[in-house]
Amino acid sequence: MPKAKKQKAHVRLTINREEVEVAFAPHKTLLEVLREDLALTGTKHGCELGECGVCTVLVDGQPVLSCLMLGLDAEGRAVTTIEGMAEGNELHPLQETFADLGAAQCGYCTPGFLLTAQELLEKNPSPSRAEIQEALSGNLCRCTGYIKIYEAVELAAARMRGEQAEPAKEIIYGYE
Amino acid sequence: MAMNNGNNGRPHKVIGKPFRKVDARAKCNGQTRFADDISLPRMLYCKLLRSPVPHALIKRIDTTRARQLPGVVAVITGSDLPIPYGILPVSQDEHALCIDKVRMIGDPVAAIAAVDEDTAFEAMDLIEVEYERLKTISTIEEGVYVDEPRIHEYGDGGNIHKRVSLEFGDVDEGFAEADHVREDVFFYEGNTHLPLEQHAAVAHFDADNKLTLWSATQTPHYVHRALAKVLGLPAAHIRVIATPNGGGFGGKSDPFNHEVVVAKLAMMTGRPVKITLTREEVFYCHRGRHPVLMWVKTGVKRDGAITAMHFRTFLDGGAYGSYGVASTFYTGALQTVTYNVPRYKFEGVRVFTNKPPCGPKRGHGTPQPRFALEAHLDKIAEEIGISPVDIRRRHLAPAFSVTANYLRIGSMGLGACIDKIIEASDWQNKFRRLPYGKGVGFACSSYLCGAGLPIYWNNMPHSGVQLRLDRQGGVCVLCGSTDIGQGSDSILAYIVAEVLGIDPFDIRVVTADTDLTPVDLGSYSSRVTLMTGNAALQAAERARELLTIAVAEKLNVPIENIAFAERRAFDVENPEVGVSFAEAVVLAESKFGTIGTVGSYTPPRSPGKFKGAGVGPSPAYSYSAAVVEVGVDPETGIVTVERCWIAHDIGQSINPVLVMGQVEGSVYMGLGEALMEEMTYRANRNVVHKFPSMLEYKSPTTLEMCDVKTFLIEDPDPNGPFGAKEVGQGPLLPVPPAVVNAIYDAVGVRIDEVPATPEKVLAALRAKQQGKDARFGPKSIPEIEWPAPLKVPTPAEGGDGKELPRLAVHVKD
Numbered sequence: 001m002p003k004a005k006k007q008k009a010h011v012r013l014t015i016n017r018e019e020v021e022v023a024f025a026p027h028k029t030l031l032e033v034l035r036e037d038l039a040l041t042g043t044k045h046g047c048e049l050g051e052c053g054v055c056t057v058l059v060d061g062q063p064v065l066s067c068l069m070l071g072l073d074a075e076g077r078a079v080t081t082i083e084g085m086a087e088g089n090e091l092h093p094l095q096e097t098f099a100d101l102g103a104a105q106c107g108y109c110t111p112g113f114l115l116t117a118q119e120l121l122e123k124n125p126s127p128s129r130a131e132i133q134e135a136l137s138g139n140l141c142r143c144t145g146y147i148k149i150y151e152a153v154e155l156a157a158a159r160m161r162g163e164q165a166e167p168a169k170e171i172i173y174g175y176e
Numbered sequence: 177m178a179m180n181n182g183n184n185g186r187p188h189k190v191i192g193k194p195f196r197k198v199d200a201r202a203k204c205n206g207q208t209r210f211a212d213d214i215s216l217p218r219m220l221y222c223k224l225l226r227s228p229v230p231h232a233l234i235k236r237i238d239t240t241r242a243r244q245l246p247g248v249v250a251v252i253t254g255s256d257l258p259i260p261y262g263i264l265p266v267s268q269d270e271h272a273l274c275i276d277k278v279r280m281i282g283d284p285v286a287a288i289a290a291v292d293e294d295t296a297f298e299a300m301d302l303i304e305v306e307y308e309r310l311k312t313i314s315t316i317e318e319g320v321y322v323d324e325p326r327i328h329e330y331g332d333g334g335n336i337h338k339r340v341s342l343e344f345g346d347v348d349e350g351f352a353e354a355d356h357v358r359e360d361v362f363f364y365e366g367n368t369h370l371p372l373e374q375h376a377a378v379a380h381f382d383a384d385n386k387l388t389l390w391s392a393t394q395t396p397h398y399v400h401r402a403l404a405k406v407l408g409l410p411a412a413h414i415r416v417i418a419t420p421n422g423g424g425f426g427g428k429s430d431p432f433n434h435e436v437v438v439a440k441l442a443m444m445t446g447r448p449v450k451i452t453l454t455r456e457e458v459f460y461c462h463r464g465r466h467p468v469l470m471w472v473k474t475g476v477k478r479d480g481a482i483t484a485m486h487f488r489t490f491l492d493g494g495a496y497g498s499y500g501v502a503s504t505f506y507t508g509a510l511q512t513v514t515y516n517v518p519r520y521k522f523e524g525v526r527v528f529t530n531k532p533p534c535g536p537k538r539g540h541g542t543p544q545p546r547f548a549l550e551a552h553l554d555k556i557a558e559e560i561g562i563s564p565v566d567i568r569r570r571h572l573a574p575a576f577s578v579t580a581n582y583l584r585i586g587s588m589g590l591g592a593c594i595d596k597i598i599e600a601s602d603w604q605n606k607f608r609r610l611p612y613g614k615g616v617g618f619a620c621s622s623y624l625c626g627a628g629l630p631i632y633w634n635n636m637p638h639s640g641v642q643l644r645l646d647r648q649g650g651v652c653v654l655c656g657s658t659d660i661g662q663g664s665d666s667i668l669a670y671i672v673a674e675v676l677g678i679d680p681f682d683i684r685v686v687t688a689d690t691d692l693t694p695v696d697l698g699s700y701s702s703r704v705t706l707m708t709g710n711a712a713l714q715a716a717e718r719a720r721e722l723l724t725i726a727v728a729e730k731l732n733v734p735i736e737n738i739a740f741a742e743r744r745a746f747d748v749e750n751p752e753v754g755v756s757f758a759e760a761v762v763l764a765e766s767k768f769g770t771i772g773t774v775g776s777y778t779p780p781r782s783p784g785k786f787k788g789a790g791v792g793p794s795p796a797y798s799y800s801a802a803v804v805e806v807g808v809d810p811e812t813g814i815v816t817v818e819r820c821w822i823a824h825d826i827g828q829s830i831n832p833v834l835v836m837g838q839v840e841g842s843v844y845m846g847l848g849e850a851l852m853e854e855m856t857y858r859a860n861r862n863v864v865h866k867f868p869s870m871l872e873y874k875s876p877t878t879l880e881m882c883d884v885k886t887f888l889i890e891d892p893d894p895n896g897p898f899g900a901k902e903v904g905q906g907p908l909l910p911v912p913p914a915v916v917n918a919i920y921d922a923v924g925v926r927i928d929e930v931p932a933t934p935e936k937v938l939a940a941l942r943a944k945q946q947g948k949d950a951r952f953g954p955k956s957i958p959e960i961e962w963p964a965p966l967k968v969p970t971p972a973e974g975g976d977g978k979e980l981p982r983l984a985v986h987v988k989d
Contacts, residue, residue: 042206106661
């Protein structure tokens, strides 16, 4: 069987507001620990080299590429994954607008975009289009051309500010 | 019986409305299960050992030490899977593991199943392979000119895979009638799909001796067929389930070696086996855009009317056939469906090279010739002194006509597309009027709404749908189609909901499972909305017919009075008289027994009957037109696309927000191809891939993506469900040529090769400064002996779609 040198590390951390204790081979990345040892497969991977942003999670509220962080370094930290974004069955406003505006096509990059956008709106409730582009520039999406993602972030931001915002007609039907 | 349309003239409740996708919620909360998210008890992990050399004979392969490593459960090599396969019946040239020869870096030679991925990795180092190197073929020129060593032992001689030559009408006569004739040479570099999901598959051989494969594939039906062939199992004992694809774009449309390998390992070990490719391995799977060298000659009258066109394409196919024969024909097929081309000649050749195989990427074989054609027309327009808009707008191919190469055009909204964007972009005040360094460019295009013929010859439907209604009012739609993010699952729900007057979210959609769902050929050629949509429409109408009869009887009103809306079936003359949808099902079930219906779709027969007429026909064609505005920095050569106005003739939107997303995504992908994306190799260093990683393979981020203004033109096509046409691929096509046409407007140089990188722009600017030809691009095409063309009289000449008989020629000794 696999070598005896693979002694497991024990780590205690908070994931999606729950205290978790997990044992895993010490070389594993946070991405691998989440997906393989905690069955939190909502976090995806696109390169495992820190190039695509797909595996983004929040660690102590900050977006982190989970493929570049060792699981060991998550000891005592608070991690938020896509599974922790909704409150119970109630979607986060960003999840609602991403669903409504088609900002998730294949949906594979979506968890990374949602968490990055969530952190953006927490520190900047009224971002300009340029600020959104800057904040999301580390996340690749091959389906949408990013436009529906910007529009979903802007609509969610408005609603989170308490505005009764609806999408502009040209977002849904195109220009006349 | 006299049937009504269910709507009784009332407006649509679902079609054309921006509903959420049926899977949108799962995709936004992490619950969508992609292939790599599947985990089964006792599951083994597979790794493929891949060739580090581009072209070699395998002299010896020794797996003894790998087998002895604790944790390794099985190791297989090429001899364990001796039967070849391939997506096209004419190109069965792949082995799951190479047997005696490798043809590219990345070709797999052995596979390991181990208890975990680390152990499988370690075992890879313990396999010894001895290679005897062969000379490599790395370019189109080498493929054409170097006959030995041959990469494959089949094809049209040497390293030529396929050679085609077709002539519709007499082009020489057409050129003689022209007032102006121009020739140009272009090159379109290869690029890749880069789906964010790496390919993954899980195989499980059940206790009942049946195989199940879950895979990120766009074509579960074709994978099913390939597995049956290679594994020697009855197809009825194999179940293929396509998992939601984390991006496809054509890159998951072939049966892949890793799918065959995990299936074999699962059969051998009796345990589930999973494989997930690394990003580098995804670059080796490729099947992306063919690099194509092109020569085009067009004759026009003074007013820009085309008298004849002659097109030659040279495709760099890479190491295997893949869809290449179809790709070759596609580089010559759709030139005729935008503008009137009365006489047309096409010659194409595809060569094998020692690089990852090319295949179908969004637009399959048509973005390259479209790029060449639209840049070429821009040059012709300037030479004859008419505007690039007029040369196109005045000579559109007519709606409901048959082209010189026998493609039947249906609805044709290109004129409306052009008018929209010319006005919206303020073209008249910008073209040739912006300051140096700023420019606008314009281009048009067209694409299929589904290939008219299946990949393997048969007379069966291309798409099938089953509908099951239960007495609680539940409706289940079953279809073999595969959702790759475009929303095909949702399209099924929307169409059934519209016909039955229920909410799309009342419907359960089951797709892409060869055990449960009727065959749909797959998510390729922009076929899914049109074909599954028509099949769903037929199944739903048949179900409504049963419900209508039962409800009319119960309410004692004429059949034609029954309408379905808001989860009710009612009398249109007395809308309060009716039953709930669930009651309607109970009435129908009481009268007819269990309610289930089927629908299917087969495209209309093509008018072309000549050899080679199978590629290009489609039930309908979509149309797009785009204007882009660019800034070109003459110091750095950097091109910045600032804005894109694009109009797309969608026929009828089934869901406008999904259509918008496909248009924007197409513009994005076209922009990447125009400016930065390229699959290139170091020819002098082993043909190694220059950058098989996402950092170095440049693709547009949020910072490079331009602003897009989209206009949807709805010109319903009689062959589309509710008039709908495609949108997934067509809107990519006008973007690359519009970009190079805009670069010319900005700084006066022609970039006849994409991607238009800063180096190429600077080289062209330097050439211009030195008084040389102000362009960057290929100067010539290889000299090649073309076969005598198959001559086909055009419809205008009274042709019947068949080729002329070839004359017997006596060859002198």
